[in-house]
Amino acid sequence: MESIHKIPINEAFSENCGCPICRLYERYDQNAIRFLFEEGVMNPETRIETNKYGFCAKHADALLKVGQSLSVALMLETRLQKLQGLLHEKQSLKGAIKEIEEAEHNCYICNRLDKSMSEIAEFISVMYDTEEGFKDKFLNQEYFCLPHAKLLLENCKLKGGKQKEYLQDILKKNLAFTMRTRRSLKNYAESFDYKAKRGAGEVDKNASQYAIDYLTGKR
Ligand SMILES: [Zn+2]
Ligand SMILES: [Zn+2]
Numbered sequence: 778m779e780s781i782h783k784i785p786i787n788e789a790f791s792e793n794c795g796c797p798i799c800r801l802y803e804r805y806d807q808n809a810i811r812f813l814f815e816e817g818v819m820n821p822e823t824r825i826e827t828n829k830y831g832f833c834a835k836h837a838d839a840l841l842k843v844g845q846s847l848s849v850a851l852m853l854e855t856r857l858q859k860l861q862g863l864l865h866e867k868q869s870l871k872g873a874i875k876e877i878e879e880a881e882h883n884c885y886i887c888n889r890l891d892k893s894m895s896e897i898a899e900f901i902s903v904m905y906d907t908e909e910g911f912k913d914k915f916l917n918q919e920y921f922c923l924p925h926a927k928l929l930l931e932n933c934k935l936k937g938g939k940q941k942e943y944l945q946d947i948l949k950k951n952l953a954f955t956m957r958t959r960r961s962l963k964n965y966a967e968s969f970d971y972k973a974k975r976g977a978g979e980v981d982k983n984a985s986q987y988a989i990d991y992l993t994g995k996r
Pocket of ligand 1: 800
């Protein structure tokens with residue numbers, strides 16, 4: 778089984794600091810934004826989708842930061858044109874709420890990324906069994922952030938009878954990280970207590986940031 782995701786997956790799993798799926802997400806996120814400016818703006822099929830789905834707050838901000846203001850304005854103008862057709866005066870209350878909800882909760886880039894991330898998670902579950910040396914890299918990761926642990930577990934149907942082993946490997950890794958991070962947070966909190974013995978535990982000032990990265994991931 779071959780996949781366009783194989784090289785990026787191998788590269789993300791060659792590092793072992795933080796969540797490897799977050800590293801993949803960031804790479805695909807940047808690629809999706811680059812694609813949009815390099816090809817998407819002038820591509821009628823992409824424009825049908827950007828008109829239909831628009832952008833979430835995070836991605837709208839990212840588009841503005843890239844600084845191609847003409848492309849952004851062109852995409853937003855036709856997105857509003859599409860919305861104008863949906864928000865007509867004679868609509869019912871329910872219909873209007875539904876249209877606004879769809880406009881609020883959709884994003885062309887998020888939709889694209891969701892699809893890629895599911896494919897990636899599925900291919901990782903296959904590589905774990907079939908790619909030489911990959912399982913070692915997998916087991917060598919620091920953790921899988923909670924949203925991405927869920928993504929991996931939701932997309933491992935191709936593993937058949939080996940699903941349980943996969944689940945246990947992921948949970949074991951995350952349990953160890955959870956315990957380590959709790960200890961770091963406790964040591965940090967105790968360092969504020971003037972009665973605490975000095976040197977009782979090593980204090981890591983970034984403990985809260987690590988805990989948040991693990992709990993929320995990059996999405
Ligand atoms: Zn992650
Ligand atoms: Zn988005």
